Amino acid sequence: MGLFKKRKEDRSSGEGFAAAASAEGPDPRALIHAIDIVKIYEMGDVKVHALRGVTLKVTRGEMVAIMGPSGSGKSTMMDILGCLAKPTSGTYYLDGDNIEKVSDNRLAEIRNKKIGFVFQSFNLLPRMSALHNVELPLIYAGVPKRERRRRAIEALEAVGLGDRLHHKSNELSGGQIQRVAIARALVTRPAIIFADEPTGNLDSRTSEEIMQLFEELHRQGNTILLVTHEPDIAAHCQRIIRLRDGKIESDEWIKEMSPLAKEVHGERPLSPPPGWGQADDDD
Ligand SMILES: Nc1ncnc2c1ncn2[C@@H]1O[C@H](COP(=O)(O)OP(=O)(O)O)[C@@H](O)[C@H]1O
Numbered sequence: 576m577g578l579f580k581k582r583k584e585d586r587s588s589g590e591g592f593a594a595a596a597s598a599e600g601p602d603p604r605a606l607i608h609a610i611d612i613v614k615i616y617e618m619g620d621v622k623v624h625a626l627r628g629v630t631l632k633v634t635r636g637e638m639v640a641i642m643g644p645s646g647s648g649k650s651t652m653m654d655i656l657g658c659l660a661k662p663t664s665g666t667y668y669l670d671g672d673n674i675e676k677v678s679d680n681r682l683a684e685i686r687n688k689k690i691g692f693v694f695q696s697f698n699l700l701p702r703m704s705a706l707h708n709v710e711l712p713l714i715y716a717g718v719p720k721r722e723r724r725r726r727a728i729e730a731l732e733a734v735g736l737g738d739r740l741h742h743k744s745n746e747l748s749g750g751q752i753q754r755v756a757i758a759r760a761l762v763t764r765p766a767i768i769f770a771d772e773p774t775g776n777l778d779s780r781t782s783e784e785i786m787q788l789f790e791e792l793h794r795q796g797n798t799i800l801l802v803t804h805e806p807d808i809a810a811h812c813q814r815i816i817r818l819r820d821g822k823i824e825s826d827e828w829i830k831e832m833s834p835l836a837k838e839v840h841g842e843r844p845l846s847p848p849p850g851w852g853q854a855d856d857d858d
Pocket residue numbers: 616617618623624625643644645646647648649650651652
């Protein structure tokens with residue numbers, strides 16, 4: 576009874592649905608199954624409600640853009656879905672694992688093997704070569720040296736940097752550095768790649784190249800969740816989720832759904848891409 580009361584306070588909507596969904600357990604067809612995720616940051620006496628009950632499913636092979644104004648909860652949502660942070664309440668299943676319930680060891684394994692992260696600010700070690708930066712997650716995963724090297728080279732070749740293996744960050748352009756970061760996210764062959772404003776520090780031409788790369792990775796079967804506030808970037812994705820004040824405001828498909836996505840989300844009419852009919856269409 577006490578528990579029910581506490582849960583109720585945290586929730587702004589949809590208790591009935593969320594309770595039913597969590598009682599049912601994870602949807603085995605969904606890679607990501609988040610139910611009524613709430614995140615409250617406490618800063619002294621002040622509480623910031625960053626997420627106010629986010630429920631969503633993402634199936635394998637989707638390419639999703641998370642959009643929304645600054646402060647709407649995009650990064651908080653990515654951090655929770657990427658298992659970098661825990662929600663205040665709600666249930667999160669990643670590939671069938673209830674993230675709240677798994678052991679610390681299992682969580683470390685999930686982070687290392689199932690998740691690849693690409694940040695806006697690259698987060699590479701500046702004095703190390705591209706090759707070494709990409710090898711790092713494999714060192715943590717305990718992959719033997721020879722195998723590690725082979726896979727790191729393969730990942731760098733996949734992002735078009737086969738000829739820059741031994742360059743350090745300060746010897747590479749912004750776009751090349753972001754490619755190294757993407758290779759590093761890919762090298763563990765994760766189930767999902769999370770990218771928080773991956774083109775935020777790049778000029779528009781380089782951004783376009785990086786998005787072509789993400790699209791190619793998507794075509795190869797990777798699942799990608801990407802935060803952006805730029806309509807041009809979001810237009811490369813299949814599905815656009817908009818956040819506002821910590822809630823999902825809209826969830827639209829702009830490109831064809833896979834059969835699995837249709838099964839899980841129901842078949843949806845396609846929406847026009849963001850920014851459609853607004854900018855520079857003089858034809
Ligand atoms: N570590 C934190 N401590 C306190 N408040 C935070 C923290 N991180 C984010 N917030 C607040 O939570 C809200 C959502 O932030 P964030 O998820 O970063 O939004 P976005 O990525 O959409 O800009 C904002 O009001 C922000 O100020």
